[in-house]
Amino acid sequence: MPAKRREIVPMALLWGAGISTIVILIVILAYILAKGLPLISWHFLTTNPGVRGQTGAGIYSTIVATVAVTGVALLVAAPLSVGGAIYLNEYTRENLLRKVIRQAAEVLAGIPSIIIGLFGFLFFVIYLLPYTGGWSVLSAGLTLAFMVLPISLRISEEALKAVPGELREGSLGLGATKWQSITTVVLPTALPGIITGLILGMGRAIGETAAILLTAGGALGVIQSLRDPACPMTLYIYNILTEYNDTSAAYGTAAVLIIAILAITFITDWLMNSYTKKLQGL
């Protein structure tokens, strides 16, 4: 058995690589949650940040800012990405247009967030100033839409592709028009996959910082309108780390972000598993 014995070391290394990936995640999450969770209270979530990050204050306005910015991004990106995915999957065959669009989405997804931020600064903050109010929730949300779009487009397309052709044929055979089959048969079947794409896009928007840094303005007050400058949670963490002496609020904010990201991971994981099962049942 010499060959078998020589296996032990490489096999152990492969196991080590797999386990260490889980361990790295646990170490990072445990460190931040251990320091951050004790800080989270109803008071922390519902009180505004104090001047220059004083202790005892909360993060209410930054949560509002994150929700508003993410909402704007999803409102723009969701119809574009789902509509685009429907067009690509239901109305075209594998042709040049489809290849070009898929390639474009891939390039868009690979553009570093700081470059998207530079663009957002120039286009939304400066060029469209009369409409967006300059540095604002609207500018930041519209900029983030460019990052949510390719993620959601790709996953929606995959979800639609997984819908069996028989379902469409059945619906068309019963006399439904193309659009009727899409809205009554294809979309309901693909819904878990499409929602997964949107939730992952949402996660990207919630966690983004670099593009926000150049477009949101960083004001800590509670926003009154979408044209107000704002400071989402991620930007608040960065500002605390670079400007304040007391970093405790950063732990609490990071813990809230991590809980949101973990929730997103579990929900999408569960959705995709149930979608796979559903398709197997068809």
Next chain:
Amino acid sequence: MVVTFNRAVRTLRRSGTRDAGERFIQLILLVCAVSSIFAIFLIIVFVFSQGVPFLAEAGLGFLTTSVWLPADSFAAGTWGIFPIILGSLIVTLGAVAIGAPLGIACAVFLAEIAPPAVRRLLVPSVSALAGVPSVVYGFFALLVIVPWIRGQFGGFGTSILACWIILSVMILPTIISVSTDAVRAVPREYKEGSLAMGATRWQTIRSVLIPAASSGIMASVILGMGRAIGETMAVLLVAGNSVTIPGSIFAPVSTLTATIALEMGYATGAHQQALFAMGVVLFVFILILTGLANLASRRRVTF
């Protein structure tokens, strides 16, 4: 007779409007589909409109000289970003050198070895690693890795090494997910043939699976490289951001992304244009990497 006629007209008319409606919907969907192309077009036009004129004025010296003293007017500043480009490359290559072996090994483990129970834990772990915001990675690195380096090796702690460690973790999800797909895509017959001929599991992995999946694995590494060179917040927090050619891996370093993020806050005039020019340089790097990744994944390995 009249009733039948009327009914026919009504049916025709209805189907006519229905067709027009369908065509209208299709048009709207087409607009949605091309929005990605339009988005890239907008980004390129706006970023390049600021960056390219500056590049043209500064010439090749912008990329090859080492003194970075930005100012509001072009004449008053000294514009050399060579140390910054070098910083981006050092940080990226080091992160890939650490992250790629770990990520590829993890992918092989995930695709071939992991028992279902471990797989059920590992797959969401990789998604969670991908979902953790970059500022949170930077936060962790600044408060854990940087003090550790300061204690062990002296200096400020904010250094190339700190960037390597945290970036190597951040590129893991990209490398693992793309490599896993590549290993899974190897036809079963290759593996079964190898095992049937008496090869052990490790021999099969090493001599059959990895070579057969090599193009996809290569693509995953290049994509990881793109993620590392484009990463901003974590690097900004732990790099130290000094525009000098670093003397050791414990020295501070600055990268294209971090410099843009740091200096956009106060830059005006020519300085701001110079930062857009850096954005153009970064964009070109990313386009090259995307092209290479496409080439790699298109190459098919045959036996």
